[in-house]
Structure formats: C-alpha cells, structure tokens
Amino acid sequence: MGFIELSEYSKTYEIRWSDIDPNNHVNYAAYIDAAGDLRYRFFTEHGFPPERFVQLGVGPVYTAIHAQFLREVRMGETVTITYAITGLSPQGVRWKVHHDVLKSNGKKAVSIDLEGTLLDLTTRKPVPPTPELMQTFNLIPRAPDFEVLPELRRIK
Numbered sequence: 001m002g003f004i005e006l007s008e009y010s011k012t013y014e015i016r017w018s019d020i021d022p023n024n025h026v027n028y029a030a031y032i033d034a035a036g037d038l039r040y041r042f043f044t045e046h047g048f049p050p051e052r053f054v055q056l057g058v059g060p061v062y063t064a065i066h067a068q069f070l071r072e073v074r075m076g077e078t079v080t081i082t083y084a085i086t087g088l089s090p091q092g093v094r095w096k097v098h099h100d101v102l103k104s105n106g107k108k109a110v111s112i113d114l115e116g117t118l119l120d121l122t123t124r125k126p127v128p129p130t131p132e133l134m135q136t137f138n139l140i141p142r143a144p145d146f147e148v149l150p151e152l153r154r155i156k
Contacts, residue, residue: 009141010082011038015075026073031110032065035099038081048136056130057121060095064115071109078104085140086113089149091128092137093117096149117152126152 019030039060040050053059073079080102087096094117101110117126118133129137 008082008084009042010080011041012078012080013038014078015073017075020075024074028067028069031067031101031112034081034101035083035112035114038083038099039097042083042140043136046136046139048133052133056133058118058127058129058133059121060116061119062114062116063094064113066113068111069109070111071103071107073101073103073109079109080104083140084143085137086143086145087115087147087149088137089151091151092134093126093128093152094149095137096147097140098143 013034015026015030019026019034021027044050082098082100082102084098085095086098088094094115096113096115099110099112099114100108101112103109118129119125120127128134
C-alpha cells in the first residue's frame with residue numbers, strides 16, 4: 001500500500017459566538033463543521049486542496065455521524081481537534097474517521113465518529129478516489145483500531 005505513518009494530526013479551534021446555541025453550549029453542528037474544516041486543512045497541507053476536488057468533480061459525503069458530548073465547552077475557549085482514520089476500504093470508496101475535541105486542560109469534551117464516501121458530483125454515486133487522492137488518504141494518521149472496510153456494493 002505504501003503510506004507514510006503520521007503519528008497524529010490536530011489543530012486548535014477557538015469557540016466563537018456563532019458556535020453557541022440558546023443553552024449557552026456549543027451547537028453540535030459547530031463541532032461537525034470544525035472537524036470538516038480540519039479534514040480539508042489536512043488534505044490542503046498534503047497537496048490536495050478543495051479546488052482539486054472541484055476539478056475532479058467529486059466530494060466527500062457523510063453516511064453516518066455519531067457524537068458523544070462529555071464536557072461543556074463555552075464561548076472563547078480554545079479546543080484542540082484531533083484527526084485519525086479508523087477504517088478505509090481497499091479501493092478507498094468507504095472511510096471512517098475519528099475526531100476528539102479536547103479542552104485546554106487535555107480532557108475530552110466531544111468524541112466524533114464519521115463514516116463517508118466519495119461522491120461523483122455528476123452521477124451522484126460513490127466513486128473510488130484517484131490514485132493521487134488515495135495517496136493523501138494513506139497519509140492520515142491511523143487509529144490503533146484501524147480496520148479494512150468492505151467496499152460498497154454499488155460503485156461507479
């Protein structure tokens with residue numbers, strides 16, 4: 001498969017006023033969006049910016065989201081969001097990733113598990129990544145419990 005093993009990837013994120021819900025908590029969607037931004041930053045930093053997805057006519061989509069909210073996070077706090085791949089199918093059609101949102105004291109506030117696929121934006125069907133994109137997928141730090149996922153039954 002030939003991939004370089006990165007041990008971890010994370011970025012900090014400052015909680016903004018627009019991230020807060022009426023209960024004075026971070027809105028769950030803000031965590032999902034911040035994790036998505038982090039993934040796009042990873043791909044950009046590793047030579048695959050959003051424009052490249054557009055050129056190829058593909059985009060990542062979620063097929064499942066699971067989040068656990070363990071501790072409150074408030075406006076103005078700075079959190080660290082981690083990124084690891086927990087599963088990938090041999091052709092790269094299916095993927096699973098994990099994000100932890102850590103408070104400044106290192107305690108886990110939120111745990112997010114996402115499953116997804118790459119969608120052809122014309123046919124609206126799952127497609128395998130190009131070899132170039134698969135190389136970038138293989139750079140994502142692998143979780144200790146990484147698993148090889150079965151391919152989808154219907155792909156382009």
